[in-house]
Amino acid sequence: MKRSRPNPATAPSDRLPAAAAAAVHAAIDAQHGQPGALLPILHAVQDALGCVPPDAVPVIAHALNRSRAEVHGVLSFYTDFRSTPPGRHVVRICRAEACQARGSRALEAHAKARLGIDYGQTSEDGAITLEAVYCLGNCGCGPSVLVDADDLRAGITPAAFDALLRELDGACA
Amino acid sequence: MSASVRVFVPGDASALSLGAERTASAIARQAASRGVDLELVRTGSRGMFWLEPLVEVEIDGGGAPWRIAYGPVAATEVEGLFAAGFLQGGAHPRRVGAPEALDWFRRQQRLCFERVGVVDPRSLTDYLAHGGFQGLRRALELAPAQIVQEVTDSGLRGRGGAAFPTGIKWQTVHAAVAAGGADPASAAGTAGAFVVCNADEGDSGTYSDRMLMEGDPFCLIEGMAIAGLAVGARQGYIYLRSEYPHARRALEAALAAARDSGWLGGPPGSGRHFDIALRIGAGAYICGEETALLDSLEGKRGQVRVKPPLPAIRGLFGRPTLVNNVITFASVPVILARGAAFYRDFGMGRSRGTLPIQLAGNLKRTGLVELAFGVTLRELLYDYGGGSASGRPLRAVQVGGPLGAYLPQAQFDTPLDYEALAAVGGMLGHGGIVAFDDSVDMFEQARYAMEFCAAESCGKCTPCRIGSVRGIEVLERIRAGVDREANLDLLQDLCDTLRHGSLCALGGLTPDPVRSALAHFPEDFVAPHVDHPGGGHARIG
Ligand SMILES: Cc1cc2nc3c(=O)[nH]c(=O)nc-3n(C[C@H](O)[C@H](O)[C@H](O)COP(=O)(O)O)c2cc1C
Ligand code: SF4
Ligand code: FES
Numbered sequence: 128m129k130r131s132r133p134n135p136a137t138a139p140s141d142r143l144p145a146a147a148a149a150a151v152h153a154a155i156d157a158q159h160g161q162p163g164a165l166l167p168i169l170h171a172v173q174d175a176l177g178c179v180p181p182d183a184v185p186v187i188a189h190a191l192n193r194s195r196a197e198v199h200g201v202l203s204f205y206t207d208f209r210s211t212p213p214g215r216h217v218v219r220i221c222r223a224e225a226c227q228a229r230g231s232r233a234l235e236a237h238a239k240a241r242l243g244i245d246y247g248q249t250s251e252d253g254a255i256t257l258e259a260v261y262c263l264g265n266c267g268c269g270p271s272v273l274v275d276a277d278d279l280r281a282g283i284t285p286a287a288f289d290a291l292l293r294e295l296d297g298a299c300a
Numbered sequence: 301m302s303a304s305v306r307v308f309v310p311g312d313a314s315a316l317s318l319g320a321e322r323t324a325s326a327i328a329r330q331a332a333s334r335g336v337d338l339e340l341v342r343t344g345s346r347g348m349f350w351l352e353p354l355v356e357v358e359i360d361g362g363g364a365p366w367r368i369a370y371g372p373v374a375a376t377e378v379e380g381l382f383a384a385g386f387l388q389g390g391a392h393p394r395r396v397g398a399p400e401a402l403d404w405f406r407r408q409q410r411l412c413f414e415r416v417g418v419v420d421p422r423s424l425t426d427y428l429a430h431g432g433f434q435g436l437r438r439a440l441e442l443a444p445a446q447i448v449q450e451v452t453d454s455g456l457r458g459r460g461g462a463a464f465p466t467g468i469k470w471q472t473v474h475a476a477v478a479a480g481g482a483d484p485a486s487a488a489g490t491a492g493a494f495v496v497c498n499a500d501e502g503d504s505g506t507y508s509d510r511m512l513m514e515g516d517p518f519c520l521i522e523g524m525a526i527a528g529l530a531v532g533a534r535q536g537y538i539y540l541r542s543e544y545p546h547a548r549r550a551l552e553a554a555l556a557a558a559r560d561s562g563w564l565g566g567p568p569g570s571g572r573h574f575d576i577a578l579r580i581g582a583g584a585y586i587c588g589e590e591t592a593l594l595d596s597l598e599g600k601r602g603q604v605r606v607k608p609p610l611p612a613i614r615g616l617f618g619r620p621t622l623v624n625n626v627i628t629f630a631s632v633p634v635i636l637a638r639g640a641a642f643y644r645d646f647g648m649g650r651s652r653g654t655l656p657i658q659l660a661g662n663l664k665r666t667g668l669v670e671l672a673f674g675v676t677l678r679e680l681l682y683d684y685g686g687g688s689a690s691g692r693p694l695r696a697v698q699v700g701g702p703l704g705a706y707l708p709q710a711q712f713d714t715p716l717d718y719e720a721l722a723a724v725g726g727m728l729g730h731g732g733i734v735a736f737d738d739s740v741d742m743f744e745q746a747r748y749a750m751e752f753c754a755a756e757s758c759g760k761c762t763p764c765r766i767g768s769v770r771g772i773e774v775l776e777r778i779r780a781g782v783d784r785e786a787n788l789d790l791l792q793d794l795c796d797t798l799r800h801g802s803l804c805a806l807g808g809l810t811p812d813p814v815r816s817a818l819a820h821f822p823e824d825f826v827a828p829h830v831d832h833p834g835g836g837h838a839r840i841g
Contacts (some may be wrong), residue, residue, distance in 0.1 A: 142654040148505075155627055161472050161577065162598075163374055163579075163599040164599060164616075164619060165599030165600075166579065166580070166581075166582060166596065166597075166599055167579065167580075169582070170542075170582070200601055201599065201600060201601055204584065204601040204602065205581075205582030205583055205584050205602070206582070206583040206584065207542050207583035210583060211557070222468060223504030223505075223702070223752075224505060224661070224702060224734050224748070225505040225660035225661040225732075225734045225746070226504075227661075227736075227741065227745075227748070228661030228662040228663055228734055228735060228736045228737075229661060229689070232577065233566075233743070248628040259500065260543060260583075261502075261504065261585060261702075261752070261755075262502060262503070262504045262505075262506075262543065262755070263543050263545065263828075264311075264314075264501060264506070264507040264509075264544060265312065265313060265314050265351040265507065266319050266504060266505045266511040266660035266732065266734065267314060267506055267507070267659060267663075267666025267667055268314050268317055268318060268349050268666065268667075269659050269661075271317065272750040273543070276545055277545035279313050279314075279316060279317040279546075280317055281314070281317035281318050282318075283416065285485065288469075295732050
C-alpha cells in the first residue's frame with residue numbers, strides 16, 4: 128500500500144512551538160518520499176532546530192505511520208541526536224586510539240577540568256558543549272577536535288585547546 | 301599574455317585541519333595583490349601529512365606539464381614563496397621537488413589512489429582526462445557474468461575488514477537476482493538488487509575511505525556503477541558516517557555532476573540508469589557492520605541481524621544486496637580498465653592487489669601509503685613512517701582498528717597479508733596502523749577496548765553489552781592487585797564468553813586487544829605500588 132502524504136492539520140504537533148512545528152513539517156515533507164526516511168528526517172530536524180525536541184516524536188511517528196516508541200527507540204539509539212539544543216559551539220574531542228597515541232588522554236582531562244564539565248554537558252555560560260567522538264578520520268594528525276559542523280583541528284594540545292576556547296569566545300562576542 | 305598558472309592546494313579534511321584553507325586564501329590574496337593570473341585548484345591530499353599544507357605548482361617546461369611541490373606551507377610563508385618565484389618552481393626552504401619523485405612516493409604502487417591529490421575532485425573533465433570511466437566503458441561492453449568473472453579473477457578481497465572474496469559476493473547477488481530475488485513483495489516494491497557502499501569507516505587509525513571520497517569521488521561512483529551492471533541493480537546507496545562532513549560535500553558535488561552528465565540516472569536501457577543516494581549515519585560504530593548498516597538504512601536502530609540469510613540473498617528491504625567497502629568499489633575501475641591479471645600480479649599469497657595503508661598515531665611521517673600486500677610492519681613504521689613522532693622508542697602497534705590485537709616489537713617483521721597477520725593473532729582489517737611509543741600504558745589500552753565495546757554495543761547480545769562492563773571492573777581489580785590470580789582467570793573466562801557468545805565481531809573480537817595487551821605487556825597490568833603482599837610482581841629471590 129502506498130502511504131499518502133501526511134495531513135499537517137491532523138498531525139499531533141500542537142505541543143511544539145509554531146516555528147519548530149513548521150521546521151519539523153518541512154523536514155518531513157522534504158524527506159519522507161524516500162524508503163527508510165526516518166534518519167534523514169531526524170537529521171533534517173536537528174539541522175534546523177539544533178536538536179530533535181521530544182514533542183517532535185509524535186509528529187514524525189504520525190507522518191511515517193510508525194509508533195512513538197519506535198521513533199523514540201531509533202532516536203535514542205544514535206548518539207548524534209540530542210533532545211535539547213547545544214551550546215553556542217559544539218566541541219568534539221576524538222577519544223580513539225590513534226589520537227590517544229598522540230596525547231588525547233591529556234587533552235580530554237584538561238578540557239573537562241578547564242570547562243568544569245563532562246562529555247555531553249554544556250559549560251555554564253552556554254558557550255561550549257563538549258562531546259566525545261570515536262575517530263574523525265584525522266588519525267595521522269591528532270589529537271583531533273571537530274568544532275561545530277566541519278571545522279576540523281589537528282594537534283590539539285592542552286595549550287592549543289585553551290587558544291581554541293579563546294578563539295571561539297571571540298567569535299561569539 | 302600566457303595562460304594562467306595552475307596552483308594546487310588540498311581541500312582534504314586532514315590538510316584543512318593543518319591549515320590548508322588559510323594557505324589557499326593567502327595564495328589567492330597574494331596573487332590578487334601582485335596582479336598574477338593564477339588558477340587555484342583544490343585537490344585531495346597526496347597523503348603526506350607531515351608536508352601538509354602541500355602547495356603544488358604546474359610547470360610548463362616543454363613536453364607534458366609537471367608539478368613542483370612546497371610543504372608544509374603556512375599562510376604566513378606564502379608571501380615569501382611568491383618572492384622566491386615559486387610559480388616558476390623557484391628555490392625555497394619549503395621546496396620538496398616533484399612529489400612523484402620523492403622516495404616515499406616513488407616506492408608506492410598507487411592504483412586505487414592514482415588520482416588522489418592530483419585531480420580536482422569536483423571536475424568530471426579532470427576525471428575523464430586522467431583515465432576516469434574507462435572501467436565502466438569496458439563493463440558496458442561485457443555481459444554481467446563477465447564483469448563478475450573479471451572481479452573474481454582479480455583476486456580482490458573486501459577491504460572493509462572481513463576480506464571476503466569480492467567476486468564470490470558479486471556472484472551470489474547476481475545469482476540471487478537471476479533467481480528472482482528473495483522477496484518480490486518487499487516494502488520498497490522495487491525489483492532487482494541494491495548496491496550499498498559501506499562508508500562508515502569507524503575504525504580508529506583508518507582514513508583511506510575518507511581520502512578517496514574527498515580526493516576522487518568519481519572513482520567510487522564508477523566502481524558502484526560497474527557493480528550495478530554486474531548484479532542488476534538500479535539503485536545504490538552510500539552510507540556515510542556523519543563524522544565526515546568534507547567527504548559528504550565532495551560526494552554530493554560528484555553525484556550531482558555524474559547525474560548532470562548522464563553517467564548516473566540515465567534512461568532505462570542506456571546502461572547508465574543506475575543511480576546513487578547518499579545517506580548519513582548518526583554516530584554509531586556498529587552501523588559499519590553490514591547488517592546493522594542495512595537496518596539503519598531502513599530507518600531502524602542499527603542492530604546486527606542474524607545471518608543467514610546473507611545480505612546478498614536478502615538484504616536491504618528484503619532484496620538481494622551487495623555491500624562493499626569504499627576501497628573495494630574504488631579498486632574495481634582499474635581492474636576493469638586494465639584487466640584482472642594486471643591487478644592480480646600485485647600482492648602475495650591469497651592477498652592480491654594493493655592495499656591503501658594508513659599510518660596513524662605516534663609516527664613522524666603519518667599518511668597514506670598504497671602498496672602491494674607483503675610489505676612488513678617494520679618497513680612501514682620506520683622506512684615510511686620515520687619512527688615515532690615523539691622520538692621515543694616505539695612499543696606497540698595496533699593494526700586493524702579497535703578490534704585488532706596489539707603487537708609488540710618482536711612481531712614487527714610480520715608482512716601485511718591477511719593470513720600472515722592472522723597467524724600472529726592479528727588482523728589486517730581496513731589497513732590502519734596505529735603506533736604507540738613507550739609512554740603508552742597498555743593496561744589503559746586494554747581497559748579502553750572494553751569501554752569502547754560497552755559504549756558501542758548494539759545491545760543484542762548479553763556478553764557484549766554486560767560482559768564488557770564487567771571486563772572493565774575485572775581489569776581494574778587486576779591492576780589494583782585485588783585477588784589477582786582469580787581475576788586474571790575471570791578475565792580469560794570473560795574473554796572466552798565474549799568470543800563465543802557474540803553475534804558479531806564487536807563483542808567477538810574485543811578480547812583480541814585485551815588479551816594481546818596482557819600477553820605481550822604483562823608488566824603494565826601491575827599497579828606501580830602494590831600494597832597487597834600476594835599481589836603484584838612475583839619477585840624472584
Ligand atoms: C563491528 C563491525 C564494524 C564494521 N565496520 C565497518 C566499516 O566501518 N566499514 C566497512 O567497510 N566495513 C565494516 N565492517 C565490515 C562489514 O560488516 C562488511 O564486512 C563489509 O562492509 C563488506 O564489504 P567488503 O567485502 O568490501 O569489505 C564492520 C564489521 C563489524 C563486525
Ligand atoms: S556482539 Fe555486540 S554489537 Fe555485535 S550483535 Fe552482539 S551486542 Fe550487537
Ligand atoms: S583516532 Fe582520532 S581522528 Fe582517528
